[in-house]
Amino acid sequence: MARSLPLSLCFIMGILMVIQFFIPHPISQSFLDIIIKWVRIIMAFALAIGVRSITFRHYERIKRQKGEWGFSLVTLIALFACAFIGLFGGVGPQSYHRLIYNHVMVPLGATMFSILAFYMASAAYRAFRARTKEATLLLIAAFIVMLGMVPIGTAISPRLSDLAEWLLSVPNMAAKRGILFGVALGGIATALKIILGIERGWLGGKR
Amino acid sequence: MKMLEGLGKIDRRIIFLAMTIAVIFPLLRPLYLVGRVGRRTEELYKAIDRLPERSFLLISIDFDPSSMPELYPMYLSILRHAFAKNLRVIVMGLWLTGTGLAEEGLRTCAPEYHKIYGEDYIFLGWKAGITAVMFGLGRSLKETYPTDYYGKPVDSYPILKEDITYRDIPFMVSLSAGVPGYETWIAYAQTRFGIKVGAGVTAVSAADAYPYLQSGQLTGLLGGLKSAAEYEYLNEKAGYAKAEKPASQLMDSQSLAHLLIMILVILGNISYFAVRRKR
Amino acid sequence: MHYLLIFFCTLAPLGPIEVFDTPSDAGKCITIKWQPTAGEVDSYEVLRKGEGEEGFAVIGEVASGECSFLDNKVVDGKVYFYKVRAVKGGTILESEVSEAVRSSPQWFSLYRLNVLIGIILFSALVLYFIYHARRGKKLFIRRISGLDAVEEAVGRATEMGRAILYVPGLGSVSDIATIASLNILGEVAKKTAQYSSTLLVPNRDPIVYTVAYEVCKEAYTNVGRPDAFKGDNVFFITDQQFAYAAAVDGIMVREKPAANLFLGMFWAESLILAETGATTGAIQIAGTDAVHQLPFFITACDYTLIGEELYAASAYLSREPLLVGSLKGQDYGKIIILFLLLIGSGLLLLSALRPFKFFSILLGFFEVR
Numbered sequence: 001m002a003r004s005l006p007l008s009l010c011f012i013m014g015i016l017m018v019i020q021f022f023i024p025h026p027i028s029q030s031f032l033d034i035i036i037k038w039v040r041i042i043m044a045f046a047l048a049i050g051v052r053s054i055t056f057r058h059y060e061r062i063k064r065q066k067g068e069w070g071f072s073l074v075t076l077i078a079l080f081a082c083a084f085i086g087l088f089g090g091v092g093p094q095s096y097h098r099l100i101y102n103h104v105m106v107p108l109g110a111t112m113f114s115i116l117a118f119y120m121a122s123a124a125y126r127a128f129r130a131r132t133k134e135a136t137l138l139l140i141a142a143f144i145v146m147l148g149m150v151p152i153g154t155a156i157s158p159r160l161s162d163l164a165e166w167l168l169s170v171p172n173m174a175a176k177r178g179i180l181f182g183v184a185l186g187g188i189a190t191a192l193k194i195i196l197g198i199e200r201g202w203l204g205g206k207r
Numbered sequence: 208m209k210m211l212e213g214l215g216k217i218d219r220r221i222i223f224l225a226m227t228i229a230v231i232f233p234l235l236r237p238l239y240l241v242g243r244v245g246r247r248t249e250e251l252y253k254a255i256d257r258l259p260e261r262s263f264l265l266i267s268i269d270f271d272p273s274s275m276p277e278l279y280p281m282y283l284s285i286l287r288h289a290f291a292k293n294l295r296v297i298v299m300g301l302w303l304t305g306t307g308l309a310e311e312g313l314r315t316c317a318p319e320y321h322k323i324y325g326e327d328y329i330f331l332g333w334k335a336g337i338t339a340v341m342f343g344l345g346r347s348l349k350e351t352y353p354t355d356y357y358g359k360p361v362d363s364y365p366i367l368k369e370d371i372t373y374r375d376i377p378f379m380v381s382l383s384a385g386v387p388g389y390e391t392w393i394a395y396a397q398t399r400f401g402i403k404v405g406a407g408v409t410a411v412s413a414a415d416a417y418p419y420l421q422s423g424q425l426t427g428l429l430g431g432l433k434s435a436a437e438y439e440y441l442n443e444k445a446g447y448a449k450a451e452k453p454a455s456q457l458m459d460s461q462s463l464a465h466l467l468i469m470i471l472v473i474l475g476n477i478s479y480f481a482v483r484r485k486r
Numbered sequence: 487m488h489y490l491l492i493f494f495c496t497l498a499p500l501g502p503i504e505v506f507d508t509p510s511d512a513g514k515c516i517t518i519k520w521q522p523t524a525g526e527v528d529s530y531e532v533l534r535k536g537e538g539e540e541g542f543a544v545i546g547e548v549a550s551g552e553c554s555f556l557d558n559k560v561v562d563g564k565v566y567f568y569k570v571r572a573v574k575g576g577t578i579l580e581s582e583v584s585e586a587v588r589s590s591p592q593w594f595s596l597y598r599l600n601v602l603i604g605i606i607l608f609s610a611l612v613l614y615f616i617y618h619a620r621r622g623k624k625l626f627i628r629r630i631s632g633l634d635a636v637e638e639a640v641g642r643a644t645e646m647g648r649a650i651l652y653v654p655g656l657g658s659v660s661d662i663a664t665i666a667s668l669n670i671l672g673e674v675a676k677k678t679a680q681y682s683s684t685l686l687v688p689n690r691d692p693i694v695y696t697v698a699y700e701v702c703k704e705a706y707t708n709v710g711r712p713d714a715f716k717g718d719n720v721f722f723i724t725d726q727q728f729a730y731a732a733a734v735d736g737i738m739v740r741e742k743p744a745a746n747l748f749l750g751m752f753w754a755e756s757l758i759l760a761e762t763g764a765t766t767g768a769i770q771i772a773g774t775d776a777v778h779q780l781p782f783f784i785t786a787c788d789y790t791l792i793g794e795e796l797y798a799a800s801a802y803l804s805r806e807p808l809l810v811g812s813l814k815g816q817d818y819g820k821i822i823i824l825f826l827l828l829i830g831s832g833l834l835l836l837s838a839l840r841p842f843k844f845f846s847i848l849l850g851f852f853e854v855r
Contacts, residue, residue: 125472147469151240151459
């Protein structure tokens with residue numbers, strides 16, 4: 001029962017959603033809207049379970065004063081403070097919650113994103129070696145694209161940006177599409193296996 | 208020879224320091240490196256430039272603060288262009304986290320051209336249900352967005368006194384960092400209702416948009432910071448904008464960063480071949 | 487009496503207009519089509535009269551080059567009549583009144599018939615190979631070095647007495663890549679249970695967290711080591727992309743896992759995760775179907791599963807005949823698509839020549855709306 005119920009539910013909902021894709025009738029659209037609403041409700045409850053997980057994990061660390069437990073304290077304070085401020089102060093454009101989001105979350109997110117520039121430099125320096133003919137070709141293409149995408153490249157030669165665009169829109173696009181075909185078919189096959197109950201790894205344990 | 212081998216062992220911290228200098232230096236001392244305006248940028252620019260005065264232009268903000276460095280300058284440039292051409296701008300978004308940016312852009316650009324909220328532009332904000340919004344705009348904007356972002360009925364504003372649909376909007380631009388984004392607009396609005404769609408995307412996803420350009424489903428594309436800088440240049444050349452050009456300043460930094468990465472790769476390979484030769 | 491035959495008028499009469507319920511839609515839409523007039527016009531106006539209404543009213547206007555109009559402000563089941571007016575300066579030329587038409591929603595979208603046929607064909611292929619696999623036929627899969635390295639990674643972690651960090655991606659449970667990752671997590675959890683290694687699974691999505699928790703727990707139970715399972719090691723962090731990346735980076739720098747597995751759906755944070763892991767000296771195996779992030783993983787990781795190799799993982803690791811059979815079906819599906827690509831490209835080229843223009847109709851069959 002513990003396994004057959006989720007498998008049956010998965011089968012029924014999978015088939016219904018496939019059928020829904022082909023039916024333009026408003027009933028079909030209403031069905032999709034209901035499912036989307038249910039997904040949102042389930043996500044909200046799952047978020048509560050997630051918050052429980054993070055709270056207990058950090059609480060245990062603080063209780064045992066294990067490792068760098070100070071960060072766990074900061075995490076819990078931030079979590080509950082933001083939740084209370086949002087719940088009681090509102091989340092509108094002029095609220096304190098929005099202020100915290102705009103002045104703390106947004107700059108922190110931008111900072112993390114900007115780490116990419118440094119990591120790209122160090123990863124490229126460490127890994128890009130012309131070990132084989134293919135790697136050399138890749139390096140040359142990379143140089144052309146890097147130069148073509150900035151004004152310095154255009155200053156060297158106007159053709160560079162045309163060549164860079166050609167590299168991106170022809171060979172690069174061809175390779176991407178090849179991978180996407182495989183991904184799309186793999187996705188359909190995996191979805192089919194899950195709907196038919198052949199693939200049961202997501203349930204855990206024996207298939 | 209030892210020195211050549213050592214080129215492959217540069218400390219990461221030195222690399223990070225070099226990158227910091229490469230990015231910060233042009234911000235303090237702009238280099239004003241000028242590139243050629245790309246064909247795709249020009250296509251989008253001309254599409255907006257050709258719109259008659261007082262035409263509607265719909266701008267959809269489909270990105271969040273993490274894509275702000277590339278897409279926000281595009282948004283400002285397009286707004287300035289639209290206001291200079293005296294178009295009626297409708298701003299909305301498919302990403303909830305982008306509404307703050309959308310509002311900020313309007314607050315920055317509208318006063319520069321003495322534009323009045325409710326007469327020259329309106330901000331509709333975000334609404335749940337992507338397909339409902341897309342199809343709804345094909346039937347009636349007023350029904351889809353009965354109130355604007357600030358909660359006031361849209362028909363209380365002169366700009367939307369008459370109800371409009373896609374048919375009344377000759378052009379729209381989606382500035383997207385992912386899904387939902389320009390692909391969603393093409394799939395629902397362009398295919399079904401025939402509205403012309405232009406797009407602004409991050410540099411890494413620009414190549415994905417080329418098939419849509421080739422098939423004519425997209426009219427013009429801004430791909431990354433470079434295109435944003437090109438748009439700023441076109442605005443300045445036409446006399447539409449005299450404001451600071453954030454994308455152009457950042458392009459100088461990007462140019463130096465690219466050069467630095469290329470130099471590092473060359474140094475690494477010199478070291479690699481020196482070691483290989485030694486063996 | 488609406489025909490204005492002014493002496494300088496160069497407009498030819500408008501022919502009969504065609505009106506029909508817009509096909510394959512959710513209703514509330516009627517299509518009006520007409521033949522363009524011989525002379526030049528400024529625009530066409532479309533007029534409508536509903537059953538029981540007094541007269542015709544203008545409902546829309548289209549530019550001169552267009553010869554169709556979608557009226558999507560109708561009520562299903564109500565009868566409507568239409569007229570089209572050609573306008574040139576002060577001259578108006580009106581068509582005859584159309585036949586009665588009513589809109590209704592359809593139960594099947596003919597525009598997606600090609601997708602349905604594709605799904606049926608592909609599913610039949612997959613099921614055919616699964617059937618053969620059930621009957622004991624041995625099917626070959628090529629080596630996927632990234633998946634072979636999973637065993638090596640777990641062994642290395644056990645020897646070094648350090649943890650294995652498993653990142654199931656930042657996607658939701660509705661992403662196929664996440665499901666594929668959770669399947670692999672089950673296999674990895676079995677191995678860590680057998681070797682008594684520590685497995686850390688930080689999650690971005692709360693639903694994925696609950697599934698990952700159950701997958702790990704079941705894996706440990708099935709190997710006979712339920713006592714070894716530590717629930718705290720599978721945890722939710724946050725649903726914010728870069729906050730999650732920062733937290734995982736922190737775990738990598740503090741806990742220094744011996745092996746990092748990045749399997750699932752990733753976005754811009756992929757290089758942040760992989761490069762931080764590389765600095766800690768861990769062996770790294772990545773797998774994603776996000777094409778943009780593959781170059782970053784290939785650069786910073788020791789092994790990378792590209793695209794569908796991730797989906798093949800559960801079949802590859804378990805070697806279960808049913809799963810291997812489905813892989814073969816996928817491969818044959820790709821061969822069919824390859825042939826269709828070649829045939830389609832040829833037809834497209836030929837359709838440029840006048841005698842073969844009808845091929846473009848065939849190509850229209852592959853359009854998806």
